Amino acid sequence: NSKTTNICCIGAGYVGGPTMSVIAQKCPNIKVTVVDLNEERIAAWNDDDATKIPIYEPGLSAIVSEARGKNLFFSTDVEKAIDEAQIIFISVNTPTKNYGKGKGMAADLKYIELCARQIAKIAKDNKIVVEKSTLPVRTAEAIKSILENTGNGVQFEILSNPEFLAEGTAVSDLLNPDRILIGGETTKEGQLAIQTLVDIYANWVPIDKILTTNVWSSELSKLTANAFLAQRISSINALSELCEKTGANINEVAKAIGMDSRIGPKFLKSSVGFGGSCFQKDILNLVYIAKSYGLNEVADYWEQVIIMNDHQKKRFSNKIVQTLYNTVASKKITFLGWAFKKDTNDSRESAAIYVADDLINEQAQIAIYDPKVSRKKILSDLDYLESRTYKENSKNVASFDNPYDTCAGAHAIAILTEWDEFVTYDWARIYDSMQKPAFIFDGRNLLNKSELEKIGFVYHEIGT
Ligand code: NAD
Ligand code: UDX
Numbered sequence: 001n002s003k004t005t006n007i008c009c010i011g012a013g014y015v016g017g018p019t020m021s022v023i024a025q026k027c028p029n030i031k032v033t034v035v036d037l038n039e040e041r042i043a044a045w046n047d048d049d050a051t052k053i054p055i056y057e058p059g060l061s062a063i064v065s066e067a068r069g070k071n072l073f074f075s076t077d078v079e080k081a082i083d084e085a086q087i088i089f090i091s092v093n094t095p096t097k098n099y100g101k102g103k104g105m106a107a108d109l110k111y112i113e114l115c116a117r118q119i120a121k122i123a124k125d126n127k128i129v130v131e132k133s134t135l136p137v138r139t140a141e142a143i144k145s146i147l148e149n150t151g152n153g154v155q156f157e158i159l160s161n162p163e164f165l166a167e168g169t170a171v172s173d174l175l176n177p178d179r180i181l182i183g184g185e186t187t188k189e190g191q192l193a194i195q196t197l198v199d200i201y202a203n204w205v206p207i208d209k210i211l212t213t214n215v216w217s218s219e220l221s222k223l224t225a226n227a228f229l230a231q232r233i234s235s236i237n238a239l240s241e242l243c244e245k246t247g248a249n250i251n252e253v254a255k256a257i258g259m260d261s262r263i264g265p266k267f268l269k270s271s272v273g274f275g276g277s278c279f280q281k282d283i284l285n286l287v288y289i290a291k292s293y294g295l296n297e298v299a300d301y302w303e304q305v306i307i308m309n310d311h312q313k314k315r316f317s318n319k320i321v322q323t324l325y326n327t328v329a330s331k332k333i334t335f336l337g338w339a340f341k342k343d344t345n346d347s348r349e350s351a352a353i354y355v356a357d358d359l360i361n362e363q364a365q366i367a368i369y370d371p372k373v374s375r376k377k378i379l380s381d382l383d384y385l386e387s388r389t390y391k392e393n394s395k396n397v398a399s400f401d402n403p404y405d406t407c408a409g410a411h412a413i414a415i416l417t418e419w420d421e422f423v424t425y426d427w428a429r430i431y432d433s434m435q436k437p438a439f440i441f442d443g444r445n446l447l448n449k450s451e452l453e454k455i456g457f458v459y460h461e462i463g464t
Contacts, residue, residue, distance in 0.1 A: 004030055004196060008081035009089040010115050012036035012045055012074060014170070014277070014346060015132060015163050016091035017055050021063045022174040024072035026204040033073045033081040045074035056345040056372050059171035082122040087197065089161075090115045091132040096281045105288040107136050107281070116143045120150040128193045131160045134282055136289055137220040157193035159184045160215050162222035167276065168343035180210045183218025223286045227302055230279040232267040234308035240270040240463030241315065250463025251445060270463045272355065272416060272443030273312040275340030277348035280306060313351050316414075316462075317358035320441050323460065324411060328364035332435075334410040336403060337417025337444075338370035338378055345372035351443065352416035353381045360396045361387070368399045369406035371419055375399040404430065412439035418446045431455045 007023070009016045012034045024032040036042050044054040050065035064072070075081060082088060092111040097103050112133060119129060129147065131140060140158045147156040160183035165173040180201045184194040194212050201210055213221070240250040250270045258265035274280075283302055290299040321328050340350035347353065347370075356366050360382075368378055375397075382393045400406040403422075407413055407430045415422060423446060431438050440452060442461040452459045 004086055004200060006031045006033075006085050007087040007089065007200075008033040008035060008085035009091050009132070010035055010078060010082075010118075011091035011093070011111075011133070012038070012041055012054075013091065013093060014055055014167055015165070016089070017045065017053070018057055018060055018165065018170040018174060019091065019132065019163060020089070021060065021067060021072060022171065023200065024067040024070075025063050027200060028071055030200070031071050031073070031084075032067075033075055033085070035075050035078045035081045037076065037078070039076055042074050042076050056343075057168070057170045058343055063171065078118060079122050082119055082127075083124065085127065087128045087130060087200075088119055089130045089132045091163075093277075094133045094135060094281075095277075096284055102288055105284045105291075107134075107285045107288075109135070109139065109142070112139065112143070113146065116146040117150065119156075120147050120152075123154045123156070124152065126155040126157075128157045128159060128196060130197065131158065131219070132163055134162060134222050134226075134278065135160070135219055136285055137216050137223070139219060140215045155189070157184065157189055158215070159193055159197055160218035160222075161197060162218060164222075164225065167346050168341050175204070177205060177209065180205055181213065181218050181221060182210065183213045183215040186214060223282050223289075226278055226282040227286055227305065229267055230274055230283055230309070231302075231305050233269075233271065233274045233279075234305040234312075236268045236270045237273065237312045237462075238308050240312075243463040253463075270445060271312075271351070272316045272462065273309045273351040275348070275350040275352075277346065280309070280349055310354075313354045314358065316351070316441065316443055317355045319460065320355075320359065320412060320414060320439075321362055323439060323441075323458075328359055328362045328411070331364055331411040332409055333359055333364045333366055334407045334413045335366060335368045336370075336406070336413060336415050336422050337419055338368055338373040338381075339417045339419075342417055342419045345377075347373050347377055347381055350381070350416070353385065355414065355416065355443075356382060356397070357385055357387050360393065364396070366397050367406045367410065368397065369401075369403045370399075370417065371421060404433065408433040409435065410438075411435045412441060415440070415442045415444050415446055418444040422446060423448075427452060427457070428455050431457060 007030055009020045016034055020032050020034045041054050050061040053061055053064055094107045097106045097108040144158050162181055182194050182197050184190040198210050236254055243250045254268040257263050258268050283305055287299045287303045335352055338352045339347050378399055379393055383390050403425055437458050440457050440459045445461045449459050
């Protein structure tokens with residue numbers, strides 16, 4: 001849209017950072033400012049060395065270095081950015097509430113509300129406010145009420161524009177999205193606001209992939225999409241346990257059902273359990289919303305996806321303990337991978353955290369190598385569970401910057417993330433350095449079973 005010359009995004013995280021970088025690259029005539037309260041994060045986004053940006057995503061640092069300083073800016077001056085922008089994207093975190101009503105289930109909307117109040121305070125001219133964060137259905141109503149009641153007579157239009165990027169593939173997902181979803185009011189002003197946002201995406205997204213709906217459909221579609229994706233993983237993981245009992249092979253079963261074009265091949269990879277900041281939080285939120293309308297069967301149906309996922313993680317740690325002769329006390333267990341999937345430095349809700357917690361309860365010594373996750377992050381992930389003190393966690397966890405030292409002397413190796421580099425290791429060298437029998441528990445069905453067995457490993461994968 002020739003009219004839009006200035007936009008801002010509140011929240012410079014895994015969504016705000018990559019999304020705005022791609023918009024800036026594709027819309028050179030729009031000034032894009034990404035703001036955050038976190039000074040350290042903004043400083044990292046502004047680091048002269050673009051490989052030091054706070055989020056690791058293949059292809060992202062190149063886009064940031066291309067656009068930064070031209071029409072892409074990272075700043076802590078939230079008020080100035082709000083004041084100058086015609087469109088304000090809200091991309092702050094919406095974690096599961098860990099206190100009060102809805103604790104452990106509902107989305108915590110305190111950061112969203114803060115943004116709305118700040119916009120209301122600062123805005124002196126009409127603005128379009130875009131919900132980019134994942135929000136419970138009908139949140140736009142609350143945002144509207146805050147804006148209208150404190151908004152100095154300024155007109156606000158609220159749009160829902162959920163983000164469907166997956167971490168690790170954020171840049172290609174943003175450049176080539178399956179669809180862009182924009183929900184707005186059915187009023188004339190609402191439709192105009194929708195069109196303004198459509199015009200931005202139309203700079204690089206084919207128009208038939210830009211879907212417009214009412215606000216509530218858009219908000220609910222985001223929760224629904226994540227629930228469906230996670231449900232496929234819990235479905236295949238549920239069957240992996242049955243495969244282990246019956247001699248069926250989950251890799252073969254997944255291939256066989258995935259070739260049915262009605263089912264399709266994607267998201268059928270059995271694993272140690274899904275992680276990431278979205279699936280669990282969004283399903284819990286869906287369950288909470290269903291319950292709040294008295295829809296108990298609907299709530300129970302979706303909650304089962306989480307119950308299955310928790311079971312899959314637990315099953316993996318139990319299997320390690322049982323196989324190691326029912327005790328891992330004082331044994332070195334090596335984790336290859338801590339991130340919740342490959343090609344990201346994000347470890348939020350990673351299955352590795354829960355598996356490590358179980359094994360530390362069994363007094364194992366955990367040695368961890370991840371190509372992108374720091375020891376500091378690993379310890380803070382464990383600390384967040386509040387299972388024991390920080391000091392106790394530090395005693396039980398060692399981290400290394402190369403895989404061979406991490407594996408030396410170990411009783412077992414557990415693969416928690418499917419990083420490509422793990423496949424290329426010198427596995428014979430690793431075998432020679434380990435205690436015997438040398439066990440591998442492959443939580444990602446990543447490695448080549450017959451090759452490893454030839455070397456001498458006792459190899460266990462999921463669902464075979
Ligand atoms: P994040 O935690 O990486 O980033 C959020 C940022 O917002 C943080 O840096 C935080 O400091 C900042 N912030 C919070 N309150 C603020 C305020 N009042 N003013 C300025 N900055 C503030 O989170 P994320 O992963 O980018 O997720 C953001 C939203 O997008 C969530 O609702 C999430 O559900 C959704 N989402 C995430 C993904 C994903 O893959 N991570 C994908 C789609 C949607
Ligand atoms: C997800 C959604 O895919 C994305 O559309 C949404 O915007 C945010 O949430 P993300 O969590 O970044 O993205 O990664 P995703 O690729 O969905 O993987 C989530 C988890 O499921 C990871 O732990 C992954 O390892 C696991 N997974 C995925 C499987 O175990 N098996 C699969 O077949 C696919």
